Amino acid sequence: MKKIYFLLLIFTIYSCQKEPKNIKVSGPVFGTGYNIQFYSENGENYQKQFDSLFNVINQSLSTYIPDSDISKINNNEDVEVDEHFKRVFKKSKEVYRYTEGAFDPTIGNVVNAWNFGADANKFLTDSTTIDSLMKFVGLNKVGLKNSKIIKQKTSYLEFNAIAKGYGVDVIAEFLEHKNVKNYLVEIGGEIRVKGINFEKQSPWRVGLDEPRFDGKQSVFKALEIKDEAMATSGTYRKFKTDENGNRYAHIINTRTGYPTKTNILSVSVIAPDCMTADAYATAFQAMGIEKVENVLARQSHLKAYFIFENENQEIETLSLNGFPE
Numbered sequence: 001m002k003k004i005y006f007l008l009l010i011f012t013i014y015s016c017q018k019e020p021k022n023i024k025v026s027g028p029v030f031g032t033g034y035n036i037q038f039y040s041e042n043g044e045n046y047q048k049q050f051d052s053l054f055n056v057i058n059q060s061l062s063t064y065i066p067d068s069d070i071s072k073i074n075n076n077e078d079v080e081v082d083e084h085f086k087r088v089f090k091k092s093k094e095v096y097r098y099t100e101g102a103f104d105p106t107i108g109n110v111v112n113a114w115n116f117g118a119d120a121n122k123f124l125t126d127s128t129t130i131d132s133l134m135k136f137v138g139l140n141k142v143g144l145k146n147s148k149i150i151k152q153k154t155s156y157l158e159f160n161a162i163a164k165g166y167g168v169d170v171i172a173e174f175l176e177h178k179n180v181k182n183y184l185v186e187i188g189g190e191i192r193v194k195g196i197n198f199e200k201q202s203p204w205r206v207g208l209d210e211p212r213f214d215g216k217q218s219v220f221k222a223l224e225i226k227d228e229a230m231a232t233s234g235t236y237r238k239f240k241t242d243e244n245g246n247r248y249a250h251i252i253n254t255r256t257g258y259p260t261k262t263n264i265l266s267v268s269v270i271a272p273d274c275m276t277a278d279a280y281a282t283a284f285q286a287m288g289i290e291k292v293e294n295v296l297a298r299q300s301h302l303k304a305y306f307i308f309e310n311e312n313q314e315i316e317t318l319s320l321n322g323f324p325e
Contacts, residue, residue, distance in 0.1 A: 032188030103283035108158030165278025229274035
């Protein structure tokens, strides 16, 4: 009888264990969507945990939430920031230095003044407004001391150019903590992968969007990446044109406060983590190819890929630092 009971106990324990399987989950986040694919040894999909982590990040970093930490800081309230805020702030400082200010989370009020997205061809011509706002731009004017942000009252912080990438990293780190060895995490086009696509038993393949001005989407280039992250910044969806037909990027020149006139259609950056890739992709879009080459000469862990128009308005590409073909 004891033997039968023991066998039944083993059967019960075994039957309660979840079978390993390939998991795919998706949902809305950060004003866009997320897609996560991974091989789970225990069959758990962790979606509740993902959504919980996203909520915590939003409460720390989202300027769209009135009572978030960053909103309170912008309203000059006394706030002790969490580890998410500290990590993003410190990475922003690092990229700010290496790009000589081309990446600057204090430019947000100037971006808002230009009102990108509301009217694609409406230019703000009030230089007085821009000049007054630019007095408070500069991440070098903002500090972090004992979990508190030190800034001028009129300074405004916004991490939209790095937050999606950071969200990707948080989920990737969670999966690695759960001993997941094969995953792909994507938020709004920003991606981080590890291992292989277990379902297909092949390396992870990701696509670069074709620059199109008609609002449609198609793949320009597909490539394999392994144990790294990739982010893309493009100007072909959000831009303004002047009376002469010159196209200006939605990315603001942090030195002048005006939109960047550029022939660059998109920049993709591969880095060890996604918030690094996200931040540099934004900065590289505004810097121009020659300055980017100088940065990459000192940052061998970064790879970049440009899609741009030449003088004849023909599409050309440029791979730097061994970006995969």
